[in-house]
Amino acid sequence: MKELLAGKEPAHAGTVGWDATTKKATVTLGKKTIALWIGKSAATVNGVSTLIDSTNAKVVPEIINGRTMLPLRFVSENLGCAVAWAAVTKMITITYTP
Numbered sequence: 001m002k003e004l005l006a007g008k009e010p011a012h013a014g015t016v017g018w019d020a021t022t023k024k025a026t027v028t029l030g031k032k033t034i035a036l037w038i039g040k041s042a043a044t045v046n047g048v049s050t051l052i053d054s055t056n057a058k059v060v061p062e063i064i065n066g067r068t069m070l071p072l073r074f075v076s077e078n079l080g081c082a083v084a085w086a087a088v089t090k091m092i093t094i095t096y097t098p
Contacts, residue, residue: 029079036061036070045078
């Protein structure tokens with residue numbers, strides 16, 4: 001497992017796991033666990049099946065050049081983060097408040 005969102009206190013740290021057999025990424029932060037599978041448009045959030053993007057079934061986790069890419073907005077928002085997009089600067093700001 002790799003550390004995610006490391007803060008000054010261990011309570012703010014999360015983990016990311018990878019199962020190569022099932023091609024499943026698992027992201028955990030606090031009491032939230034998100035499981036996503038490569039090429040699938042649904043994930044589970046605390047065991048509940050959830051569409052990654054209800055308006056676009058093409059939004060799925062992918063492996064690109066050997067790297068696993070997860071839908072940033074879906075993962076961030078389901079971990080309780082606020083996501084803001086600034087079109088002018090093309091910058092994404094993710095804010096987590098425990």
